Amino acid sequence: MxxxxxxxxxxxxxxxxxxxxxxxxxxxxxxSSQKPRAVLDAMDGYYSTTHANVHRGVYAIAEEATRLYELARRRVGAFVGADDPAEVIFTKNVTESFNLIAYSWGRANLGRGDVVVLSSMEHHANLVPWLQLAEERGIVLRYLGLTDDGRLDTSELERELDGARLVSITACSNVLGTLTPVREVADAAHAAGALVAVDGAQLVPHVPTEVGALGADFFGFTGHKMLGPTGIGVLWARRELLEAMPPFLGGGEMISDVRTDGFSPAELPWKFEAGTPPIAEALGLAAAVEYLEKLxxxxxxxxxxxxxxxxxxxxxxxxxxxxxxxxxxxxxxxxxxxxxxxxxxxxxxxxxxxxxxxxxxxxxxxxxxxxxxxxxxxxxxxxxxxxxxxxxxxxxxxxxxxxxxxxxx
Amino acid sequence: MPGLEDLYREIILDHYRNPRNRGELPVPPAHAETGFNPLCGDEITVYVQTEGDRIVDVKLAGQGCSISQSSASMMSTAVKGKTIDEARRVVSTFKGMMSVHEQRLGGDEAERSSDALAELGDLVALQGVVKFPVRIKCATLSWNTFAQALDAVGAPNH
CATH class of the missing domain: 3.90.1150.10 (Aspartate Aminotransferase, domain 1)
Structure with missing residues (x-):
């Protein structure tokens, strides 16, 4: 319709x-997109009727806040075909999503000389975290080029992906508007033994998205570009990757036990959600997703x-x-x-x-x-x-x- | 709401269409500094040639919007031939005029400012930029870069 x-x-x-x-x-x-009343109402309604911290209080409104927050996670995940809520991590924005990948997965897996492949049309969010790792540990960055009309040049893909550990590219350029052939790149990357991270910030608000169909191992997107509020983004990743990764930020909520000499991280996805999360924003994002689904x-x-x-x-x-x-x-x-x-x-x-x-x-x-x-x-x-x-x-x-x-x- | 006529005064558009002192100077003996506007990616290189404590030539290279280009052009004509100290005073007065905070001061401070503004001549045309806070960085880019060049020229090991 x-x-x-x-x-x-x-x-x-x-x-x-x-x-x-x-x-x-x-x-x-x-x-940043504008927000429908449904998103504002969801956030307002939460603050007006059932605000309490999540995963802590044992009383009615805290239980309700926790239920709504986790329901939001399921709804937002389902919107991009991510059916396992353990794989859906709420972040602050897509910039934080990519920092999480670089700091947690990158630091645990990449060392001097390891190759990360980006494209020449990445947003700084999917560029500076890798430059930081290059400075810190000497990883090597390679860039897929562009054709004259601003498409991703995949003609030399096999050579360019040779020996790569990770390919991290945008699904849609925020400058050129170009949709990139994510699946083609992902298949080639996997054949070369590399993992695939995809920046979906400009894709998810505009194009039906299935993380599985894209062939992504990591997928980041952000709420405020898809009719949702600022201050909330998502990192989706395959469960076995997330389980093997060390936590990113440390603090409250992300632990199962803390001793004077150490800690044990919480289960997924909370292992990666340190501190009080953006609860109202998660509810707002879920309302945005519902609005888009209705259209x-x-x-x-x-x-x-x-x-x-x-x-x-x-x-x-x-x-x-x-x-x-x-x-x-x-x-x-x-x-x-x-x-x-x-x-x-x-x-x-x-x-x-x-x-x-x-x-x-x-x-x-x-x-x-x-x-x-x-x-x-x-x-x-x-x-x-x-x-x-x-x-x-x-x-x-x-x-x-x-x-x-x-x-x- | 401020209108475009506050921003795009005729003299500004004139300096934009016919920029003064475009070009480069050999380094050394001239000194060059490059400044960036992180907001829009504009960059400007300011070349300063001094003899003793006098600025005998200024040249400008780089690209930018009408505000940054005209501000740079006007700056070059305003400081050429001045001593380094005199030029610093012009920089300070101009940056004062471009400060959104200064505009809110009342009383003596405002009067002192308006006396000083008289010395700026044509540059006063850029005063309207303050009503468009995002554009202040455009107007001050060349000035900050020029001030860095003066610092370097004035450094003892230069």
Whole structure:
């Protein structure tokens, strides 16, 4: 069933207002999406009726908080085809998810000369933790290249994966929008004896996702880009990997016993959840997942793919060679965003003028500086969509670009 | 809500379209510093040539938005020919103007600022940037980089 944007927009309180006297045209969901009332209500309802710490108190509201928190884990896991809740670890965000992999699995398994393969379009979240390990222990980083049209270049995969211990790549570039052939890379990695970690931050909000079908061993994603609250992310990993890994952060909740001379970690998944977890955020994320499921992820994907196709076609028709859209030009190869350059106007200036028209886009390096260098730019402007965007939003972007041209040319 | 006309004054757009003192200087004898804006990835290299305690030439290389480019261009014209101490004072006044906190001070402090602002000349056009706090880093990038260059030039082992 197609997405009824008018109805969907009514579910998002932020669209009830005007910003600076203008209709809010929010085209920055790839940075952080807006939240439906159902998510706010879930969090509010929890704080108003049953807030207590989880896995501790033996009284009714604490039991209820614990039940809801663990139910949230099952719902969020099931959303990406992760049916064993022991394999679903709540983190703060996808950055923490990848730090957990690098610190816990990486430190236990990687030493001098061990090879970790990344791609040239990784977000800093899936790059800096590995650079830190390279500095600390001398692991070697290899980068899969890109084709001229911004796809992952898999032509030399076998050679590039030779001897690798881990391949850690994004499923969807947050800059180019490119969907990567995760399964193909995962199969090749496994054949080479490497494990596979996948950054799903830009995939899960937009494309039906099954961690098993992707062939991932580790899979990270984050709540606030998928209509959920900030402060909660997920790391899914295969149980035997998690069981063999040492804990990441130490403290409360993650232990089964503590003595003056040592400790025993808790069972999965709590072994990796030190301290009081983000309980309200987990409930909020579960509500976001429920909201997306109600719309249907197939419908979400079709809606956003159609928007990408419309954006590419209409902006190219309007501006011709004055607009340069980075990455592949067929909507089927992309998630829900486009990055672009426009008439040599700096993305900061573009974004500033667009803001005057109520149009919110992201301008900057998108936490992907190596990719910016590859593209030969310091920054790009990026427009991204979600379930509440429609074609008039893209038209508003085009109209605002005309005004930017007027000011700067 | 501040409007775009507060930000994109004509003089700013002029310096953006026709940047002054673009280029490089041979190092040494000139000194070069490169600064980065972590927000947007912009980078700028400031070349400073001194004779005694006087700044005889300034050149700018790198890329950036209209605010960072015009601010750098205006800075280069403002400090060229000044002594290092005079240039430091201009830097300090400009950075004061760019401080979102300074704008909230009242009384004597504000008056002192407005006296000092008179010395900034065209640079006062950049005052509107303070109303767009995210862009302050764009406007101050070249100044911070220039200040680092001055520190290096003034260092005893230079």
């Amino acid at each position: 197609a997405i009824d944007v008018t109805a969907v927009k009514k579910d998002f309180p932020i669209f009830d207002q005007e910003v600076g006297g203008k209709r809010l045209v929010f085209l920055d969901s790839a940075a 249907g992820m197939d419908a979400v994907r079709e809606h956003e793919k159609a928007l990408s196709a419309y954006a590419i076609a209409s902006l190219t028709e309007r501006f011709g060679d004055d607009i340069k859209i980075h990455g592949p030009l067929d909507a089927g190869s992309r998630g829900g965003l486009i990055s672009f350059a426009f008439k040599g106007i700096h993305p900061h200036d573009l974004s500033q003028v667009l803001d005057e028209h109520g149009v919110c886009v992201r301008a900057g390096h998108h936490c992907a500086k190596p990719l910016m260098r590859h593209l030969g730019v310091a920054a790009t402007a990026r427009a991204s969509w979600s379930v509440y965007n429609d074609e008039p939003d893209i038209d508003a972007l085009g109209d605002a670009l005309v005004d930017a041209d007027r000011i700067f040319s």
